[in-house]
Amino acid sequence: MGYHATTGKIAPRKPPAMPLTPINAPFPATRLRRLRRMPALRGLAAENTLSVNDLIWPIFVMEGEDDAYPIPSMPGVSRLTLDRAVDAAKEARGLGIPAICIFPYIEPSLKTDDCALAWSPDNLSNRVTAAIKSAVPEVAVMTDVALDPYNASGHDGIVRDGVIVNDESVEALVKMALAQAAAGADILGPSDMMDGRIGAMRGALQAGGFQDVAILSYAAKYASAFYGPFRDAVGASGALTGDKKTYQMNPANSDEALRLVARDLAEGADMVMVKPGLPYLDICRRVKDQFGAPTYAYQVSGEYAMIAGAGANGWIDEEKVMMESLIAFKRAGCDGILTYFAPRAAKLLGA
Numbered sequence: 001m002g003y004h005a006t007t008g009k010i011a012p013r014k015p016p017a018m019p020l021t022p023i024n025a026p027f028p029a030t031r032l033r034r035l036r037r038m039p040a041l042r043g044l045a046a047e048n049t050l051s052v053n054d055l056i057w058p059i060f061v062m063e064g065e066d067d068a069y070p071i072p073s074m075p076g077v078s079r080l081t082l083d084r085a086v087d088a089a090k091e092a093r094g095l096g097i098p099a100i101c102i103f104p105y106i107e108p109s110l111k112t113d114d115c116a117l118a119w120s121p122d123n124l125s126n127r128v129t130a131a132i133k134s135a136v137p138e139v140a141v142m143t144d145v146a147l148d149p150y151n152a153s154g155h156d157g158i159v160r161d162g163v164i165v166n167d168e169s170v171e172a173l174v175k176m177a178l179a180q181a182a183a184g185a186d187i188l189g190p191s192d193m194m195d196g197r198i199g200a201m202r203g204a205l206q207a208g209g210f211q212d213v214a215i216l217s218y219a220a221k222y223a224s225a226f227y228g229p230f231r232d233a234v235g236a237s238g239a240l241t242g243d244k245k246t247y248q249m250n251p252a253n254s255d256e257a258l259r260l261v262a263r264d265l266a267e268g269a270d271m272v273m274v275k276p277g278l279p280y281l282d283i284c285r286r287v288k289d290q291f292g293a294p295t296y297a298y299q300v301s302g303e304y305a306m307i308a309g310a311g312a313n314g315w316i317d318e319e320k321v322m323m324e325s326l327i328a329f330k331r332a333g334c335d336g337i338l339t340y341f342a343p344r345a346a347k348l349l350g351a
């Protein structure tokens with residue numbers, strides 16, 4: 001069932017699940033509350049579990065030393081200097097979090113139209129990657145492959161006459177991917193949504209001796225207002241001209257997500273992502289059922305801000321909502337979740 005790597009074909013959808021009614025004896029023989037009576041029985045009957053192994057922790061990094069800058073729209077999250085990022089990776093190791101994902105804050109004066117800093121071997125992101133890999137090699141480092149932090153226009157691709165040009169952007173992204181692989185990245189996360197980038201990167205990685213670097217494709221990435229706080233965090237809010245609707249997906253679409261995932265797997269992605277997370281759990285479920293590939297969701301900055309913001313106001317029990325939101329991803333078929341809650345969730349899971 002699912003996607004066949006050898007033929008490139010997609011198997012037909014699963015038939016609908018058998019209706020549950022016939023296997024239930026009528027009340028009072030069947031009382032579904034019996035297995036909810038006590039924690040032990042609820043534990044035995046649990047269909048899904050969340051573990052630290054399911055977590056990828058996104059962090060924001062900035063230049064400087066021994067410093068952190070709190071992001072106003074993401075209470076509890078700060079941009080970290082390189083040394084503090086290494087501390088975060090050590091914390092991840094201590095908590096058993098398998099992977100950390102790096103997003104750089106780039107000074108506005110360093111942003112250009114050609115985005116050349118994106119593939120500089122010693123840019124901030126690559127220095128942080130190398131530092132983490134030398135201090136904490138057990139923690140997998142994931143990087144973001146997209147031009148937006150480096151782009152004067154704030155877009156993920158190169159802009160020519162107001163158009164985000166696809167093929168030229170892919171060439172730039174491939175250079176960026178190679179520089180990240182050379183810095184020691186374990187997982188590349190192309191979040192740019194250009195067509196053809198996965199195949200181009202996979203080919204270049206193979207040719208460059210980086211055949212074991214994994215690609216977690218942001219395959220079904222929607223043009224979402226839930227990214228607002230992230231753009232504050234990486235300093236892209238002010239820079240962005242227009243919106244990203246010519247390359248990110250229309251939130252109205254679902255079948256298109258399956259075509260994108262099929263395409264990215266066929267081009268050499270090892271893992272695929274749906275983004276944002278909670279508002280798109282229907283997509284996660286369809287992707288997992290259809291392809292059976294390692295499937296991840298990104299609980300994005302706006303989702304984090306809603307939970308952390310309401311929690312800070314005392315409107316919800318933040319910890320409980322956090323854990324409930326994370327198990328929802330597992331229930332929807334995800335193998336893992338990128339979440340800013342990763343260290344807090346890991347602490348609760350380890351307790």
Ligand code: PBG
Pocket residue numbers: 144145146147148156191192226227228229230231244299300301302
């Ligand atoms: C940019 C990128 C974005 C996010 C991850 N990579 C924002 C965007 O597409 O504008 C969003 C993550 C979040 O909101 O937490 N390539």
